[in-house]
Amino acid sequence: MNGLYKAQFQTPFGSGSAVFVLRDGHLRGGNGALYYVGNYRLDGETFSATLKTDRHTHDLTTASVFGMDKLNVTLEGVVNGNTITFDGVANEVPDMQVQGMLERLCD
Numbered sequence: 001m002n003g004l005y006k007a008q009f010q011t012p013f014g015s016g017s018a019v020f021v022l023r024d025g026h027l028r029g030g031n032g033a034l035y036y037v038g039n040y041r042l043d044g045e046t047f048s049a050t051l052k053t054d055r056h057t058h059d060l061t062t063a064s065v066f067g068m069d070k071l072n073v074t075l076e077g078v079v080n081g082n083t084i085t086f087d088g089v090a091n092e093v094p095d096m097q098v099q100g101m102l103e104r105l106c107d
Helices: none
Strands: 003-011 014-023 026-030 034-043 046-055 071-080 083-090 093-106
Touching (some): 014 093
Antiparallel strands (some): 003 093, 046 071, 071 083
């Protein structure tokens, strides 16, 4: 599953997109304003990840889908070919769930 992925995700607060690199259990990614750093695990077709988010550019036109920038997010998902669908939650906003998909673009 190592490779470059595009991500689409949404919460009740809004939707977003980003790119991620998954490599040997490490997850790195970002978009025009936020970055994501964490770890992931694959167990058969089950995907799980923990990541931290923060803002790298003070571009107020790009908002976090959680309404805040510094977060600790846990994701759980299912692998189907080159796609991972996931649900998750941020510790800082436990009542708001994120849903999304990672689609593998290349190695």
